[in-house]
Amino acid sequence: MLEKQNEKIQRSDNRMAFSFGGDKLERSIDVPITSNFAGLSLAGPSPAQKSKPTKKVTGSSDSGDNLESTFPELLVKSLRDIQWTDDHKQELMSKISSYKTSSGAPVRVLLLGPVGSGKSSFISSVQSLFSGRVLNHAMVGSSTAGFTKKLQTFTIQGKKGELPTALTMCDVMGLGEGEGTGISFYDILAVIKGHTPEGHKFSPSHPLHPSTAGYLEEPSIADRVHCVVFVLDASRLASYCRGLRGTFQQLRDHISELGVHQVTLLTHIDKVCAKTARDVKDVYESPTVQQMMSKAGEMLGMSTSSIMPVKNYSSELKLDSNTDTLLLSAVDLILEYADLYFQAQASEGPKKI
Numbered sequence: 001m002l003e004k005q006n007e008k009i010q011r012s013d014n015r016m017a018f019s020f021g022g023d024k025l026e027r028s029i030d031v032p033i034t035s036n037f038a039g040l041s042l043a044g045p046s047p048a049q050k051s052k053p054t055k056k057v058t059g060s061s062d063s064g065d066n067l068e069s070t071f072p073e074l075l076v077k078s079l080r081d082i083q084w085t086d087d088h089k090q091e092l093m094s095k096i097s098s099y100k101t102s103s104g105a106p107v108r109v110l111l112l113g114p115v116g117s118g119k120s121s122f123i124s125s126v127q128s129l130f131s132g133r134v135l136n137h138a139m140v141g142s143s144t145a146g147f148t149k150k151l152q153t154f155t156i157q158g159k160k161g162e163l164p165t166a167l168t169m170c171d172v173m174g175l176g177e178g179e180g181t182g183i184s185f186y187d188i189l190a191v192i193k194g195h196t197p198e199g200h201k202f203s204p205s206h207p208l209h210p211s212t213a214g215y216l217e218e219p220s221i222a223d224r225v226h227c228v229v230f231v232l233d234a235s236r237l238a239s240y241c242r243g244l245r246g247t248f249q250q251l252r253d254h255i256s257e258l259g260v261h262q263v264t265l266l267t268h269i270d271k272v273c274a275k276t277a278r279d280v281k282d283v284y285e286s287p288t289v290q291q292m293m294s295k296a297g298e299m300l301g302m303s304t305s306s307i308m309p310v311k312n313y314s315s316e317l318k319l320d321s322n323t324d325t326l327l328l329s330a331v332d333l334i335l336e337y338a339d340l341y342f343q344a345q346a347s348e349g350p351k352k353i
């Protein structure tokens with residue numbers, strides 16, 4: 001664990017700073033003492049969760065028919081007005097293709113989530129819809145130990161013949177649910193701050209070090225992450241380990257301190273609602289999906305307005321217009337949040353990292 005590998009500096013506020021043999025990272029990375037990052041031994045339910053009776057949620061398929069009586073408090077109405085027309089889809093594609101940041105730097109977005117939640121699939125799905133065919137751009141796969149191991153960045157290419165978009169997505173190793181597994185807290189913050197070189201292979205027991213080949217000493221604004229996208233699998237929400245909640249909340253604290261906004265993607269919605277699986281157009285009418293969004297919001301301490309349900313392309317051979325529209329709406333939301341980072345930079349000046 002990190003505690004053993006790194007020098008530990010205990011402080012009076014019950015937090016500790018990690019140092020990698022020099023003062024550089026001790027200054028920049030500050031991790032709560034309760035974090036083992038594997039998420040297993042973190043604190044129990046939050047006070048809000050203790051006082052609020054929760055109802056059992058299963059991750060299994062559900063047509064959603066009985067949920068109104070099961071969850072009377074649920075708002076069974078459309079949350080967002082997405083127009084499911086080809087014109088709207090083209091509008092979103094043009095908006096994303098022509099998006100420019102005020103600094104001129106490309107938007108760098110980091111996808112973070114448990115192993116197998118659909119991070120690489122989201123990148124591939126977005127690239128597929130712009131390419132006009134389903135392709136496995138970011139490596140998608142199933143492995144309990146996690147399929148993605150390296151930092152890989154993907155600049156989303158616009159439509160054929162158009163320039164690449166200003167959107168770059170960073171794919172990294174998933175969060176582990178067992179001790180000493182998955183990407184470390186330290187490595188996540190190093191990616192966000194822009195210290196991590198492209199292709200860096202993550203090792204839970206050997207976090208990035210200033211002596212690592214390619215370590216970026218003085219990252220520019222273009223090297224830093226401007227928006228973090230949490231990715232959760234709706235069909236596994238009920239089975240995610242309890243510690244993951246604490247892990248996310250600690251991550252959110254640290255990421256927010258860096259001035260980086262966060263959005264959440266709720267994937268695998270086709271697995272929790274049969275109606276949505278038939279046509280994603282029904283997503284905001286699905287009580288099951290709405291209930292999963294509330295559950296994800298509770299887990300992350302995040303408003304449901306920052307949570308987007310999406311269906312990634314997984315076994316499909318052909319693109320589907322409504323699936324594309326939902327994916328594009330998620331990208332649109334991500335760009336809006338990334339824009340807040342650039343707006344803050346413009347008004348407050350660069351944050352010290």
Ligand SMILES: Nc1nc2c(ncn2[C@@H]2O[C@H](COP(=O)(O)OP(=O)(O)OP(=O)(O)O)[C@@H](O)[C@H]2O)c(=O)[nH]1
Pocket residue numbers: 113114115116117118119120121122139140141142143145146147148149172173174175267268269270271310311312313314315
């Ligand atoms: N049905 C369905 N399957 C999905 C969806 N998103 C991803 N998958 C499948 O879930 C599995 C894991 O997807 P990945 O994109 O590799 O997940 P990841 O988060 O990158 O996983 P790691 O790299 O291992 O951390 C693959 O078999 C995907 O095809 C979705 O929205 N619906």
Ligand SMILES: [Mg+2]
Pocket residue numbers: 119120121139140141147148171172
């Ligand atoms: Mg992956």
